[in-house]
Amino acid sequence: DQQVKQNSPSLSVQEGRISILNCDYTNSMFDYFLWYKKYPAEGPTFLISISSIKDKNEDGRFTVFLNKSAKHLSLHIVPSQPGDSAVYFCAASAANTNAGKSTFGDGTTLTVKP
Amino acid sequence: DTGVSQDPRHKITKRGQNVTFRCDPISEHNRLYWYRQTLGQGPEFLTYFQNEAQLEKSRLLSDRFSAERPKGSFSTLEIQRTEQGDSAMYLCASSFELPGYGYTFGSGTRLTVV
Numbered sequence: 001d002q003q004v005k006q007n008s009p010s011l012s013v014q015e016g017r018i019s020i021l022n023c024d025y026t027n028s029m030f031d032y033f034l035w036y037k038k039y040p041a042e043g044p045t046f047l048i049s050i051s052s053i054k055d056k057n058e059d060g061r062f063t064v065f066l067n068k069s070a071k072h073l074s075l076h077i078v079p080s081q082p083g084d085s086a087v088y089f090c091a092a093s094a095a096n097t098n099a100g101k102s103t104f105g106d107g108t109t110l111t112v113k114p
Numbered sequence: 115d116t117g118v119s120q121d122p123r124h125k126i127t128k129r130g131q132n133v134t135f136r137c138d139p140i141s142e143h144n145r146l147y148w149y150r151q152t153l154g155q156g157p158e159f160l161t162y163f164q165n166e167a168q169l170e171k172s173r174l175l176s177d178r179f180s181a182e183r184p185k186g187s188f189s190t191l192e193i194q195r196t197e198q199g200d201s202a203m204y205l206c207a208s209s210f211e212l213p214g215y216g217y218t219f220g221s222g223t224r225l226t227v228v
Contacts, residue, residue, distance in 0.1 A: 004156075032214035043118070043205055044157065046216025089156050095213035101147070101170060102217065104156030 003027045004092050006105035014113055019077040021108050023090030026071065030092040034102065035064060035075045038087045047088075048075070080112045118220035120206050126226045127196055134192045135223045139208030146189050147217060148181055149205040157205055163189060164211065196227045 005024045013019045023033075031052040036044035050057040050064045050073070057064050063076045077084055087109050091102040119138040127133050139146045144165050149157035160179070161171045165186035178196075183189040193200055203224050207217035 006156075009154075034214070034216055036216070036219075041221070043207070043219030043221050044217075046218070049214045049216055051214055091156075093214070101159055101162060103159070104149075106154065106156045 001026075002105075003030075004090055004103050004105040006088075006090055006108050008108050009106075010109045010111070012111045012113065013080050015082055016079045019075075019080045019084065019110055019112065021075040021077075021088050021090075021110065023073050023075075023105055024071060025073075025092050027092070027094065027103075028071070029094040029096075030103075031095055032093045033064070033066060033073050034091045034093070035062075036089045036091060036104075037084075038089065038107070044089055077110075080110075082112050082114050085110055085112050118206055118208055118218050120204075120220035120223050122223060123221065124224045124226075126228060129198060129227055130195055132192065132194045133196060133225065134190055135204055135206075135225075137189045137191070137206030137220060138187075139189070139206070140218055141187075142210070143208035143218070144186070144211055145209045146183055147207045147209070148189070148191050149207065151203045151205055151222070152201075160191075160204075193225075196225075198227045201225055201227045 034049040035047045038044040048059050066073045087107045089107045090105040093102045121136045147162040148160040151157045163183040178194045181191045203222045205222045207219045209217045
């Protein structure tokens with residue numbers, strides 16, 4: 001039972017355009033959602049997070065949107081740059097029950113073409 | 115502080131041998147996590163520590179796996195009687211005890227069991 005799903009294994013966009021990465025979850029106990037970026041031969045790097053009491057969080061070119069009723073979140077990257085090419089993981093945690101332990105999706109590989 | 119360090123970066127071992135990995139977290143972080151990642155999948159939770167206490171262990175973790183974090187500093191993950199199915203990337207991460215606080219991952223230890 002995969003509680004965090006990223007249904008698109010890959011995404012390709014042109015430099016300067018918007019990248020939209022999607023994530024769905026099933027566990028209604030999740031109250032924090034995080035996005036990580038991973039380059040080859042490195043560990044994942046934390047990008048941005050959102051609490052379940054919010055529906056949007058923005059940090060520079062990165063914005064995360066949360067739709068609790070649909071159990072869906074998305075990461076928008078605007079404008080996309082070639083250096084954004086990486087694997088993006090969505091993660092979720094339930095602070096009150098799992099003390100910060102995160103459950104990860106399987107990732108989406110983003111390719112930004114110059 | 116230079117981040118989370120993992121040693122070794124790569125380990126090749128014969129089936130049936132024991133292996134031990136080390137993780138040095140960010141010193142200010144009181145939480146330490148071990149995850150395992152196989153190709154095409156997201157990080158899978160193994161276990162975590164708050165200071166020196168091991169608070170949770172995944173049901174997926176067999177008795178061949180053991181982790182320690184003496185004195186709440188570095189941690190070790192030992193796999194006894196390795197099997198080919200243990201081949202994976204083993205990731206260590208550390209974090210503050212704050213809801214929604216992102217992990218800082220190390221670069222991982224790539225284990226290959228032949």
